Amino acid sequence: xxPLVESGEGLVQxxxxxxxxxxxxxATFEIGAMAWFRQAPGLERKFVAAFxxxxxxxxxxxxxxxxxxxSKDKTSRAIFLQMNDLKPEDTAxxxxxxxxxxxxxxxxxxxxxxxxxxxxxTVSS
Numbered sequence: 425x426x427p428l429v430e431s432g433e434g435l436v437q438x439x440x441x442x443x444x445x446x447x448x449x450x451a452t453f454e455i456g457a458m459a460w461f462r463q464a465p466g467l468e469r470k471f472v473a474a475f476x477x478x479x480x481x482x483x484x485x486x487x488x489x490x491x492x493x494x495s496k497d498k499t500s501r502a503i504f505l506q507m508n509d510l511k512p513e514d515t516a517x518x519x520x521x522x523x524x525x526x527x528x529x530x531x532x533x534x535x536x537x538x539x540x541x542x543x544x545x546t547v548s549s
Contacts, residue, residue, distance in 0.1 A: 427451040428540035430520045432505075435546045441508045446520030446540055448501040456524035458503045459483075459536060460494065462516035462545075469519065471531040475503055483530055488514075510547045517542040 428451065432444035448455060459474035473494040474483040482494050493506040507514065519542045525535025 426541070427453075427538045428520050428522055430518070430540040430543040433543040433545065435548065436510055437549050438511060438547055440510050440547070441506070442510065442545060443507065444505040444518055444520075444543060444545070446503050446505075448503075448522050448538075451501065451522055451538060453522075453537070454524065455501060455522050457530055457535070458496070458520065458522045459530070460503075460505045460518055460520060461533065462514075462518045463542075464513075464516040469533060471533075472518070473505060474525075474530050476530065485531075507545070510545075512547050515545060515547050517544055519543075 429447045434442050436442050455477055457474050457476045460472040461469050462472050463469040471485050472488055475494045475496050491509045495504050520540035521536035522538045523536035529535030
């Protein structure tokens with residue numbers, strides 16, 4: 425089983441909502457945080473949101489703060505990304521990541537050691 429498995433791919437209209445899920449049930453390492461990154465066509469992958477296992481603190485990119493919400497399932501190693509008020513510029517492949525990042529690395533790719541395969545989110549009318 426792959427360490428991280430994402431689901432929730434979809435096409436939504438601007439202003440709509442979508443929820444992504446990521447299960448880490450196949451991961452054999454200890455998790456300190458899980459996060460979502462996204463990559464739009466022709467652009468580099470960027471941080472979206474992170475959830476710290478110890479304490480449950482959440483971190484967001486400025487571009488999604490107030491619209492997106494990251495949460496963790498209480499009984500399993502799964503996280504969710506609730507995306508509201510979606511905009512065309514949110515269109516991207518969304519990647520789930522897991523690892524044990526130090527605080528200064530929680531918003532960077534280098535803080536994570538395991539990645540999902542990516543799931544496409546398209547916002548278009």
